[in-house]
Structure formats: structure tokens, C-alpha cells
Amino acid sequence: MHPPRAAAAGRTASPATARLINDRLALQLLQSEGPLTAGQLKALTGLSRPTVADLVERLQEAGLITVVGESGAQRRGPNARLYGIVADRAHLVGLDLRAHGVTVAVADLLGRVRAERSAPVAPDDAPGTAVATALAAVDAALAAAGADRPHTVAVGAPGLVDPATGRFGGSDRLPTWHAAVVAELRARTSAPVLLENEVNLAALAEQREGAARDHDTFVLLWLGHGTGAAVVLDGTLRRGASGGAGEIGFLPVPGTGALPSATDCDGGFHALVDSAAITALAAEHGIEPPPDGVPGDGPLADAPPAEALLRTALAAEDTGAAFLDALAARIALGAAAVCAVLDPGCVVLGGEIGRAGGEPLADRVADRLARLSPLRTAVRAGTVGGRAVLRGAVLAARDAAQNELFAPAG
Template sequence: MKTATPAMARAINDRLALDLLLERGPLTAPQLRELTGLSRPTVSDLVERLMEGGLVEVTGECGQDRRGPKARLYGIVAGRAHVAGVDLRRATVEVTVADITGTTVGTAVRDLPEHPDLAAFVESTVSAAAGDRALDTVAIGAPGLVDPRHGELVAGNGVPGWGPGFVQEVRHRLGVPVILENEVNLAAVAEHRTGAAMGSDDFVLLWLDDGVGAAVVLDGRLRRGASGGAGEIGLLEVDGTTFCESVASGAARELGGEELAGRIALAAFAMVTILDPGVVVLGGKTGRAEGDTLAGLVGERLGALSPAPTRVLASTVAGNAILQGAVLTALDTARDRIFG
């Protein structure tokens, strides 16, 4: 069995310290020693190394009467890198720019024109949100199947101006790495990190909105399928009508809670029968608007259909889940590159 080289051990320790600083905020050297279990000389060396690399800085002191090296608080240099998350819909483009700590520093929302040069429009919207900040990574959420092998759409998605090579064109215009991901998959990322699915490594997100779909997370990993089509539950046909047509937000408004819950439970049952995720989260406009009441009704009907115990929960992500998932995805990529 191979043992870690000194360089590898230093890299592992550095990343451990950086992740703790991201999670808990500024910490003193004694606090870092306590949380990491590393020795005093090792923590002293890594703090010096991270400061020299422009990743960590002194942000203040801990305690009113304490002074000196032990009292210094060390924090991430927030401006070390910036990322952008993009929610690209059929009518609008919404952008959030965040620093490396995940703090929002810029936003932009623009309506899509009828016949846009889409790559140019996205580039200008991202640039408006970023201002004079250089970007490290951009993640875009959009409808449609994204082929995991090359990161482009498998087929059209109805967004005006979309065409082959869109991601490559945006990447060329911005001059930074650009990631394209299905929008429901990104909503699931946000749900897993900050929402109802926190602490659940296996769950399905049912997205109930103007469009209908699902995202699958198993063993803590987002599952896309061979062609990016995992979770396309909207195509499921029940009694001659697709699930998308029967529960999309326009149809949902015309239904009573009992009937809507019954329709949703049938789709959830299909996912539970195959995957046994243990948790189903209801997201999108309908899932959020109806909240725990709808989740409870769906849970009752699903329990009558399936022998597999399954909790049905309403989404608890605050704000735009797709946009938040895009920012988190971009941050993961940027931090891996910059932090090691």
C-alpha cells in the first residue's frame, strides 16, 4: 500500500484547514489544532503556507483581552476568486456572482429577447453581474438533457436562440470554464446542501413547475444516466396523459389537493419502486407553494402504494434553488482548482 508523500500530506492538511475555515468562519491557530488534530508546528506551517499563497489572511483577534499569535483569527481571502451561477430559462436569464466563500457580490436579471444571439446575451448578463471582478468558473442551469460526456444538450430545449455548440461559444466569450447542467439537477444540489434533503444521501427531487422533472441523488452523488436522461419523469404516461401535462403548474391550479396529491404519488411511486430513495422532496412552484400540506397528502398515498418506507418533504431551499445549485457547482470546481 502506498503511503502519502510529504507534499501530499501537506496538500491534504491545507485542504482540511481551508474547508474548516469555509464551514466555520475565521478560526485561531489553537482552534485549528483542536479541530484537525494536527500538531502545533504543522498548523503553524500550514497557516504560513496558506497566507503566502494568498488564500488565508488575518481577520482580527479572538477575545477582548487576548493579544499575540494565539489570538489571531485566520479567514479565507474572500476575493481570491469569484464564480457565477446562471439560471437560463425560456424567458429570462438570472445570474448570481459569489466570492470563494459563497457570499453573493453581484446579481443580474434580464428578459430574453424574441430572437437573441443567446451566447452573446448570456455573456453580457454574466458580465453585468460580475462588474469588474474576474471570474474563475461559470455554471449554467437550463432545461433539457445534458450529455455528461461532452456537456452539451442532447436535443433542443425551447430556449430562444439555443443551438449546437452553445456552451463552447459562451466559454470562448467569457474565457473561463463553463459548466452546463440540467436545471432540476442543480435544484437537487441546493436541496442536498441547504434544503430538505440535508443529511440524506439518497433522495429524489420531484420538480413541479411550468416544467416537470426529477433529479436523483444516490450515495450522496447526483446521478445523470448514460445520456443525461435520469429523472425525466415528466414523460411518464398515466391514463393517456403525460405526468408533465397532468401536474404542470397550469394544470395544478385547477386541481383540488387530494387529486393533485394522487397524481404526484403515482410518479413518486414509479421512482420509489425502482430506486428506493427513502426521501422524496417536492420542489418547484407547486411543491413550495403547497408546502407541508401537499407533502403530507402525497406521503399518505405513496404509503398506500409502496411497501418501501419513504418520507415525502416539501422543499425548504430559500429563493431560487436552480441558481443556488449553479453557484454551489461553480464553487466546487473553483475550490478544487484553487485549494487543491
């Protein structure tokens, strides 16, 4: 690892600013590399020994790092102390709001999940009942993690989120209780409550820990109950002017027999690749789910029916291959449109269906895409799958908390 040298910051910045930059760099290294000695921090940052000694003392006094052990001594003298981040300095809460329920994860400052709870919401539950169910899941997860209150909360949900206000953009197709849960969380806690589109959070998870770790520019194509996309350009998530970047379900494509409208995406790309459309396509090819179904990889028992069909098709022979080819041709239509506009270089097939299809489906989409677009584009199966939204919410909460805590006063 070759991090940027921090020592140069002191030549152009004020002493207080230089200290802040150096402290943050040291904390980032302790997060990414694990516990380090002062000597290792000196080598990785390029800072002088006295400067490292000062920042270690500051960060200890701020309660951000502590001695977690000793390194094995190879030379004369006592073992060097190992310093690590105080993970319990902050408890982070991530929520994945779905139409059928909510899943909550409570993590520490390093993003390690300490407790998780899921709660289903019935279709006929009143909004107030659904909100109470969601809040009870939050409380239960916090209690299980031994936390009395969260430091930061991040919520992932379907629909537009206005980047300027951090609130839902509004849609008649979304559960009304989602907005009520966010409002209640903001009302009952002083902690920041961040709201983000679910597919954007899934992209964050794939970017940090999944299939896009080696790509600064990529598009996540979400295939689950519904369809969506997330756009990451030069390492930055792009939300669009109104939060609508990636609303690929509204993309007009051939084969739907209709056109989408401002209020209905049923004539768009959504009509080709959502779970219901894939289920119908599977039936045309004689693909039927196993009698007992196939458990999904999401945190709730609400996996899209098409997920089981993808897994069945992969186990079949000729009929399965024909179905996968037909589905890949549909997916490639949307991917080709994205590539023509953005040239992302990489498309990740995310969501429960994208992960269920795995590399066999991704390879088929790549082959079909190569026939439709002159731009070289890798197609990969998502590796985080149905849990990507929840994991992305935890990572977003961690980023926000670290932005605040990793800037201790000089």
C-alpha cells in the same frame, strides 16, 4: 463537529501529498466553521502545532487565507490570530437559463452572492438578441460585484446534458439560444464553463442548504412550468449514461389517456403535473387565481401560473382541500414509481409549485404514497424554491473553483 483526523495521512502518503491533504482539510474547516485560530485548527484536525504553523504559512503565501481578526483572550498572552479564507480570491458566476429569460449571480469563493442581475427574453426575440441579452446580464453582474472576469462559470438549463461532453444532448423543445449562450461564454473567457441540467442544480441547492440536508439519498421532484427529477444516491448526483436520469415527464402513468413517445412526453407524467395540467385541475375544482396574481419566488417574473393557484387553494377551505387532495394523488403516482425503483427514503417537492404547496401538499403526497408503496418514504416541501437553480449553479461553481484552488502546490 468531528472531522476526520488528517495526521494519519502522513504515515502512508508522501510528504507532498500529506501537505496537500492537510491544507485542503484546513481550508474546508475554515469554510464550514468560519475564521479559526491555529489552536482551533490543531484541535479540529489532530495535526501537530508545527504542522499547523507550516500549513498556515503556506496558505497565506498562496493568497488563500489571511488574518481577519483576533480571538478573545481568556489566558495570559496576546490574542490568537483568527485566519479566514480570502473570499475575493475568486469570483464565481452562476446562470439560470429559462425559456423566458436569464438570471445571473456573482459570488465570492465562499459562495456569498455579491451581485445579481435578471433579464427577460421575449418569445419572439431572435436567438442572437437573446444571447446578447444574456451576456449583457453577465457583464452587468460582474461589474456590480467589482469583478473584471470570472474564475468559474456554472450554467443551469432545461434539457439533457451529456455527462461525457458537458454539452446539450439535443431537443427540439428547448430554446436554441441556450446552447449559443454557453458556446459564447466558452469562447470569450478562459474560465471553465460548466453546464448542468437545471433540476440537478436545484437538487444540489436542496442538498446543501435546503430540505434534504440530512439525507444522503433522496429524489428531488421538480414541479414548475414543466416536470423533472434529480437523483442523489449516497451523496452523489446520478446523471445516467446520457444525462437522462430523472426524465420523469416521460414516465407512463394512468390517467393521461395516452402514452409518451420518444419525442413527446405529453402522454406521460408530465401531462398530469405540469403547470398547464395543474391549472386545468384547479379550474375543475373552482380554484381561480387572485385578480392581481401572486408574485412568485423565482428570480424572474415568469412564475408558472399554477404557483398562484396553489397559494389560493391553501387559503381556501373545502374547495381548496379537494383540489390539493386531487393534485397530491397525481404527484404520488410519479413518486411511487421512483420509490419502487430507487427506494430513496426521501422525496423533495421542488420548484415553484412544490414550494408553494408547502408542507400541506407534501403531507398529502406522503399519505397517498404510503398507500401505493410499502417503502417508508419521507415527503418534504423544497425550501429553496424557484431560486434553487441559480443557487445550485453558484454552489457548483464554488465546488469547481475550490477543487482547483484548495490544492496549492506543496
